Amino acid sequence: MSSNRKEEIRKNAKEKNVRFLRLMFTDIDGVIKNVEVPISQLDKVMDNEMAFDGSSIDGFVEIDQSDMKLHPDLDTWLVFPWEINSSNGLIARFICDVYMPSGEPFEGDPRSNLKRVLKEMKDHGFTEFNLGPEPEFFLFKLDENGNPSKHLNDDGGYFDLAPTDLAENCRRDIVLELESLGFEIEASHHEAAPGQHEIDWKYADAVEACDNIQTFKLIVKTVARKHDLHATFMPKPIENISGSGMHFNMSLFKQGKNAFFDESNEDGLSNTAYQFIAGLLDHARAYTAICNPIINSYKRLTPGFEAPVYIAWSGTNRTPLIRVPASRGQSTRVELRSVDPAANPYLALAVLLKAGLKGISEAKSAPNPVNKNIYNMSQFERDENLIQSLPKDLMEAIEALKEDELIKDAIGQHIFERFVAAKESDWKAYSTSVSQYEMDRYFKLY
Numbered sequence: 001m002s003s004n005r006k007e008e009i010r011k012n013a014k015e016k017n018v019r020f021l022r023l024m025f026t027d028i029d030g031v032i033k034n035v036e037v038p039i040s041q042l043d044k045v046m047d048n049e050m051a052f053d054g055s056s057i058d059g060f061v062e063i064d065q066s067d068m069k070l071h072p073d074l075d076t077w078l079v080f081p082w083e084i085n086s087s088n089g090l091i092a093r094f095i096c097d098v099y100m101p102s103g104e105p106f107e108g109d110p111r112s113n114l115k116r117v118l119k120e121m122k123d124h125g126f127t128e129f130n131l132g133p134e135p136e137f138f139l140f141k142l143d144e145n146g147n148p149s150k151h152l153n154d155d156g157g158y159f160d161l162a163p164t165d166l167a168e169n170c171r172r173d174i175v176l177e178l179e180s181l182g183f184e185i186e187a188s189h190h191e192a193a194p195g196q197h198e199i200d201w202k203y204a205d206a207v208e209a210c211d212n213i214q215t216f217k218l219i220v221k222t223v224a225r226k227h228d229l230h231a232t233f234m235p236k237p238i239e240n241i242s243g244s245g246m247h248f249n250m251s252l253f254k255q256g257k258n259a260f261f262d263e264s265n266e267d268g269l270s271n272t273a274y275q276f277i278a279g280l281l282d283h284a285r286a287y288t289a290i291c292n293p294i295i296n297s298y299k300r301l302t303p304g305f306e307a308p309v310y311i312a313w314s315g316t317n318r319t320p321l322i323r324v325p326a327s328r329g330q331s332t333r334v335e336l337r338s339v340d341p342a343a344n345p346y347l348a349l350a351v352l353l354k355a356g357l358k359g360i361s362e363a364k365s366a367p368n369p370v371n372k373n374i375y376n377m378s379q380f381e382r383d384e385n386l387i388q389s390l391p392k393d394l395m396e397a398i399e400a401l402k403e404d405e406l407i408k409d410a411i412g413q414h415i416f417e418r419f420v421a422a423k424e425s426d427w428k429a430y431s432t433s434v435s436q437y438e439m440d441r442y443f444k445l446y
Contacts, residue, residue, distance in 0.1 A: 005074045006046050013039060016079050019089030021045060023070045024214070025096045026110050028419055030293070030344030032214050034093070035070065045072055045094065054098070054106070068106060070096040076211055081180055082222070095211050107414040110346035111207065117350045117410060118206055121252075124357055128253035131349060132203030132333065133213055135341045136244035137220060138195045138237050139167050140230045148230035152195030152238075170227040171197055177219050183212065192306065193241040203249065203333075206353070210345040213246075217341075233341035235292070236299035243300030243307060246341040249325070250352065251333040252276065261332040267315075268328040274366040277313050277322055277334055279359020280352065281367070284311045284321060284338075286404030287351040288390050289397035290411065291339040293423070295430050298393045300340060303375050308337045311388045312370040319374040321390070338390060347411055347419075354410035395427050 012018075021042060022034045035052050037045065044050060054068035072094030079092045098109035105112040121129055143149045153167045167190070175188050184202040191198045199220075204212060217233060224231035236243035252259040252272065262270035292301060300307050306318070313322035323335045334356075339348055358364075370385060377387075391397035398420055401407060408416045 002074070006043075009046065009074065009077050010042065012077070012079065013042060013092060016092075017089050018079060018092045020091045022091055022093040023050060023072060023096050024093050025070065025098055026214060026344060026346060028108065028110060028344065028347075028415055029422070030110075030342065030347070032218060036091075039092075045070075046074065048072075048099070051101075067101050069099045069101065071099050072096045073211075078181055078215070081177065095214070107412050108418065110344050110350075110415070111210070113412055113415060114207060114210065114346040114350045116412075117353050121353060121357060124360065125254060126252045126259060127255055129206045129349075129353055130203045130251045130253065130333075131206055131209035132200070132249035133209065133339075133345070134198060134200050134245070134247040134249070135213065135216065135233065136191050136196055136198045136246065137231050137233050137341065138193075138244065139170065139197060139224055140195065140232065140237075142225075142228045142230055148232070153229055154190075154195055167195070167197060167227075167229070170224055170229055171199065173227070174220055174223045175199060177223055178216065181215070181219070183216075191242070191244075193238070193243075195238075196242065196244065203251075206349055207346075210349060213345040235294070235297045235340040235342055237296075239299070242305045244341055245300070245307060245337065246339045246343065248336045248339050248348070248352065249333045250276075250336065250349075250356070252356075258330050258332050260334065261328055261330070263328075268332065269324065271363075272360055273324070273332065273334065275359040275362075275364050276356035277324075277359070278364035278366040279356045279362075280322060280334070280336060281311055281313065282359065282364065283351075283355040283404055283407055285388070285391055285397070285400040286407040287348075287355060287401075287410075288338065289394070289401040289423070290351045290407070290419075291336075291343050291348045292390075292397065293344065293394075293419075294342045295394050295426060297340050297342060298391070298397075301338065301390055301392075309390050310370075310374045310382065311390060312374060312385070313366065314369045314371050317369075317371050317373070320370050347415070351407050351410040354406060358406055394423055398423050398427075 024034045076095035098106040139153045187200040260273035308321045312320035
């Protein structure tokens with residue numbers, strides 16, 4: 001099968017005049033990295049012989065352990081539709097797993113780490129873990145020098161049309177590019193805040209879904225640039241309006257059947273679904289550090305802007321952390337609403353799967369759903385209903401992560417240590433910086 005796939009790729013590369021290959025992988029911060037090589041290296045790449053310096057990547061290894069190899073996932077072969085300058089040649093990509101020279105998967109590779117947790121899932125008797133993400137982003141105008149400005153492209157709101165939604169053409173071109181690359185787009189619309197947009201596509205199995213998120217970000221930024229716009233997945237680029245989330249719609253399957261669905265129950269949810277929800281609720285404070293990994297993430301997680309801050313679940317109610325959409329049958333799913341687009345999708349899905357599986361293995365009981373607007377509850381009512389809050393800032397989330405052995409195990413010791421060190425360094429720099437708010441508020445007063 002592998003030799004046939006290699007021949008298909010060689011043929012496709014020749015037919016489309018591919019001139020360069022991008023070997024893409026993701027670092028601990030969720031940032032896409034790539035090594036670009038000429039097409040003449042295709043066979044070497046497909047034989048897993050492409051080496052690179054891992055010490056140059058944040059969070060990977062020290063300089064004395066730098067030699068690493070990229071193993072391409074041949075199923076991720078994709079030819080981008082953009083020509084290289086005037087040469088008429090094209091660029092193709094592989095998404096790669098990172099390996100040590102010894103042939104072992106690198107424990108600091110987020111994609112390989114997710115595969116490790118998926119093996120544990122199969123030990124529990126499940127065959128698939130599907131994800132349907134809902135990433136949001138903002139579009140800002142470029143200035144006369146081609147740099148991102150602070151000016152939004154429109155004043156539109158939820159589901160608005162042109163002329164209010166001035167980014168409609170850009171969003172449509174993004175959708176066309178994605179469809180040409182194999183995405184099955186389900187919805188595309190203006191979001192609640194000015195300049196904010198959302199594009200949703202069909203769910204896929206865990207690794208492919210995370211690959212798709214990374215590809216999506218690249219396409220959105222590239223197409224936006226062609227429209228003289230800058231696309232940002234920063235969770236809260238503008239104060240006093242809604243931030244950008246990336247809701248995760250998750251479902252476990254056994255041999256093609258949705259394990260979250262049980263038609264014999266009145267609400268159509270299986271015991272497995274309730275147990276999975278219980279696991280997510282139990283470990284929510286710890287995995288928030290992974291699902292909301294930057295200082296700015298917590299500017300979004302504040303009451304009043306539609307982002308969840310309370311650890312509870314419901315059906316139609318959108319104020320808790322977890323919602324179960326109305327669809328049943330094969331579409332039965334659990335939606336975690338806290339994840340934001342700055343999250344490394346491979347790490348986020350690994351910790352969520354681990355938490356859910358813990359709930360299943362211990363046959364945890366989910367608490368009663370909260371079908372009331374939690375934002376309107378008093379502190380007394382929240383305490384009475386045992387509703388905790390998510391961490392209020394990155395350091396509170398990091399401290400919760402340090403105390404949760406399950407979530408630490410979900411990302412492995414290597415990633416955990418480097419992730420925490422990076423976030424503590426960010427927090428120290430942030431805490432000692434002097435903001436514009438402080439200058440405006442105190443400079444003349446004192």
